[in-house]
Amino acid sequence: MDSVQLKELLRKRNLKATHTRLSLLNKMHAYGSAMSHSVIQKQMQPIDRVTLYRTIESLHEKGIIHKAFQENNETFYAICGSSCNTQAHKHDHAHFKCLKCNTVSCQELDETLKISLPNYEINKVSIHIEGICDLCH
Amino acid sequence: MDSVQLKELLRKRNLKATHTRLSLLNKMHAYGSAMSHSVIQKQMQPIDRVTLYRTIESLHEKGIIHKAFQENNETFYAICGSSCNTQAHKHDHAHFKCLKCNTVSCQELDETLKISLPNYEINKVSIHIEGICDLCH
DNA sequence: AATCTAAACGCAACAATGTTGCATTATAAT
DNA sequence: ATTATAATGCAACATTGTTGCGTTTAGATT
Ligand SMILES: [Mn+2]
Ligand SMILES: [Mn+2]
Ligand SMILES: [Zn+2]
Ligand SMILES: [Zn+2]
Secondary structure, three states: OOHHHHHHHHHHOOOOOOHHHHHHHHHHHHHOOEEEHHHHHHHHOOOOHHHHHHHHHHHHHOOOEEEEEEEOOEEEEEEOOOOOOOOOOOOOOEEEEEOOOOOEEEEOOOOOOOOOOOOOEEEEEEEEEEEEOOOOO | OOHHHHHHHHHHOOOOOOHHHHHHHHHHHHHOOEEEHHHHHHHHOOOOHHHHHHHHHHHHHOOOEEEEEEEOOEEEEEEOOOOOOOOOOOOOOEEEEEOOOOOEEEEOOOOOOOOOOOOOEEEEEEEEEEEEOOOOO
């Protein structure tokens, strides 16, 4: 996605196309897998920490990025697909963390998981998988 | 599980049966659902924060409790079943968070999820579900 | 192109969470 | 009872996340 398209996307979601947002989205696209907050911060420096938190929050809120993984106070973020928008995040994919290279990636699953909990209302299901990725195997 | 059994369990896992550990395990048993760190801390006071972190860590390490849920820097812990031990945590159940009462609970699923990622090695799968529980529905 | 306004930014200050080192105390074996 | 080791409490520190506020920027309007 080039700079023009990104600007369009941001404005469509009622966000100003600021340097910070464009820079972050470009880096996330280039990265290939989900980025941890600390990696984002390194790549974005010298940015103010607070501004970064607020930038991430705004993109998250508008369905442009999503939290892919969280462990040991490290949150990983990934770009959302076309199914997400300002109204809601709709992810039916899983998130995989490789224990060797520590990469976190989004994984489309062949079979969609059907969960039945009688008398429960299910709004969201997240699947976290840990193991060894194809490249490290 | 009474105090004598708990002491046995702790010693079987090479942990000393200290007041802190017994107290925490009793509270977790009594609580009925997964406890958040902050709730644990309130119920355990006046305990030193560091001691609490180390107590939780030791019980987690030995397969006596497990992390059931994590979000917004709030970790929820639950007692492990008989399938966990010093060697490994083996959970095939899911974790449910009710968005009304904020309760986190362990849920056995009828169908076991079959995940196939070619050329990946899968060590652990966690399923997080959010919605409204039976009591709040 | 200049003007204007709400959104975004940078900074300071704070709060919460988690970690490390070390002296003291408790557990449980001898 | 004695003793070795594990656990505890405290201080100090590091990391992570939040709030308020004055300044700057995006982008709409004139
Ligand atoms: Mn994803
Ligand atoms: Mn559980
Ligand atoms: Zn890998
Ligand atoms: Zn509920």
